[in-house]
Amino acid sequence: MNTKYIDLISQTYDFPQEEFTLNNSSLNFHGIDLMELVNEYGAPLKFTYLPKISENIQRAKNWFNNAIEKHNYNGTYNYAYCTKSSHFKHVLTEALTNDIHIETSSAFDINIVENLKKQGKISDKTYVICNGFKREQYITNISRLINNGHKNCVPIIDNYEEIGLLTEGIKGSFRVGIRIASEEEPKFEFYTSRLGIGYKNIVPFYEKQIRDNKKVELKMLHFFINTGIRDNAYYWNELLKCLTVYIKLKKICPTLDSLNIGGGFPIKNSLAFDYDYEYMIDEIVNQIKVSCAEADVDVPNIFTEFGSFTVGESGGAIYEILYQKQQNDREKWNMINSSFITTLPDTWAISKRFIMLAVNRWNDEYERVLLGGLTCDSDDYYNSEQHMNAIYLPKFKREKPLYIGFFNTGAYQETIGGFGGLQHCLIPSPKHILIDKDKDGNISTQLFSQQQTSEQLLDILGYAN
Structure with a gap:
């Protein structure tokens, strides 16, 4: 019986895909080992994969130029x-x-x-x-x-x-x-x-x-x-x-x-x-x-x-599942170590869908869950209304940390969420990493911004004086 998370994804979708591949039981995004990113920078974190911006621009240019040539x-x-x-x-x-x-x-x-x-x-x-x-x-x-x-x-x-x-x-x-x-x-x-x-x-x-x-x-x-x-x-x-x-x-x-x-x-x-x-x-x-x-x-x-076509597919966010709450016979809530309202506001505001996948433990058995954020707001969640269908993830095990990724989040989320400003319930903005690739295919990372500190938020609120 196929009960592993990798079986579920492979049977449901055409997988692997151009940008998503597996390295043992962990997810790669455009050749980037996301667990290595987590191990180096921690989670929650956001990242921008810069080469995808140029790639999409060139794709559109080629499509239009081909059509112009075809139709004289x-x-x-x-x-x-x-x-x-x-x-x-x-x-x-x-x-x-x-x-x-x-x-x-x-x-x-x-x-x-x-x-x-x-x-x-x-x-x-x-x-x-x-x-x-x-x-x-x-x-x-x-x-x-x-x-x-x-x-x-x-x-x-x-x-x-x-x-x-x-x-x-x-x-x-x-x-x-x-x-x-x-x-x-x-x-x-x-x-x-x-x-x-x-x-x-x-x-x-x-x-x-x-x-x-x-x-x-x-x-x-x-x-x-x-x-x-x-x-x-x-x-x-x-x-x-x-x-x-x-x-x-x-x-x-x-x-x-x-x-x-x-x-x-x-x-x-x-x-x-x-x-x-x-x-x-x-x-x-x-x-x-x-x-x-x-x-x-x-x-x-x-x-x-x-706009979104240019920059959207360059962005991603990675969270850790902190805890699982069994609220009734059917609903299991996996709590992330951040907030959807503040870091992916379009999921809350317009029920926007993003690609969501487990980052690690692809060879483990899966279960159906709901995803909840850390704020005390009842709307801070991500479920089947935002997702394409029900959400399945590797089974929660306290002794085996589980990380999940949201992908193609590069458009609007930082400005709508108020980058560097106040966040709902004072949940801090996560770290942001820039990822680049040179002509030889070597990947480099750079810390763009640290996770917000309490001092920064208190300063905005007027407590620093």
């Missing part, structure tokens, strides 16, 4: 990184080695851009696409960047007042984009995105505020929907509506030459994950070309703003 598409592809997914310097430094561009969402993003320019990681050729609702400080920072010579900074107009505010702040001419307020999927609680300008209002807005404004040149139309890039009728219908607007604008605005289709590529959240990226990209390029050809207008240069 007379336009370029431009990869931009959505910084709000992870603002950390090590992430931006790795991503920018791949000749990409930047998408920003708030005022302080511009300060990061200026810092990266001083270090030579961004040049004036780098597109800085400024999304989001723009308050005074954001307008000021965008204006400063453009006034200092960064002509490839393209503010994406989100509301009717922004053209006037930017015109006042920017000394010379500048280029802008317009964001489409897409119509949301029927199951949403609202009909139209709060971001951008409605489909029917974009052409009148251009005619009223941009066409005769000698300082402003419309370069880009921006399109994004919350559900991401999916192969369903809703996505293709919204894309075609976007292309209809692009065509109308292009016929009266010769400077318009770019279409930004935003982000929204899903990332792997299960060993059973299946998404045909290549097909989706091929079909998007084809749809754009066909629509433009039928309308007899030039095809646009294509921009994307991939």
Whole structure:
């Protein structure tokens, strides 16, 4: 009878996989022995595997370039990184080695851009696409960047007042984009995105505020929907509506030459994950070309703003199972030595799924469990609603420590969780490790941040004085 954890995983999924292999009874991630990581740094810990960032950028570039070549598409592809997914310097430094561009969402993003320019990681050729609702400080920072010579900074107009505010702040001419307020999927609680300008209002807005404004040149139309890039009728219908607007604008605005289709590529959240990226990209390029050809207008240069796709699959978190609580005849709670609410907030906030696997003891028998965090909050748990199905792990044995890993957690979790700040119930943020690989395949690790101390938290709370 197959009762070992390795039997369960092998029978349920196609295993091993590209990034997950076994070394005896312990899990390897991209060739990294995770138990060696635990033995060196302890748990809980978080890690960022930097080479995965470049790998995903290059994959997307190749898919788009292949589709452009296949369809004889007379336009370029431009990869931009959505910084709000992870603002950390090590992430931006790795991503920018791949000749990409930047998408920003708030005022302080511009300060990061200026810092990266001083270090030579961004040049004036780098597109800085400024999304989001723009308050005074954001307008000021965008204006400063453009006034200092960064002509490839393209503010994406989100509301009717922004053209006037930017015109006042920017000394010379500048280029802008317009964001489409897409119509949301029927199951949403609202009909139209709060971001951008409605489909029917974009052409009148251009005619009223941009066409005769000698300082402003419309370069880009921006399109994004919350559900991401999916192969369903809703996505293709919204894309075609976007292309209809692009065509109308292009016929009266010769400077318009770019279409930004935003982000929204899903990332792997299960060993059973299946998404045909290549097909989706091929079909998007084809749809754009066909629509433009039928309308007899030039095809646009294509921009994307991939955030989670860029950085998500580089991240992971490892916890130790501290204790098991048998709360009734059916429910066993494995308590981790940290908190889901603070370290993986999306599991709590939106029931987001991540890949979860045992790190060690794969040759032991397994059992069905629930996972609980250390806070006294009843929502601090991870169960079958967040997971693909019921959670099975090697049986808890006090004398044999069990470690578990959550993978592809690299997007949003640190900023939503408040990295370096207060944590719910004062559960400290864990250590964070950076992992890199050289050209010869040698792996190196570096401690990025220590686990938070009580002194740091007390200082934030005002007790240090």
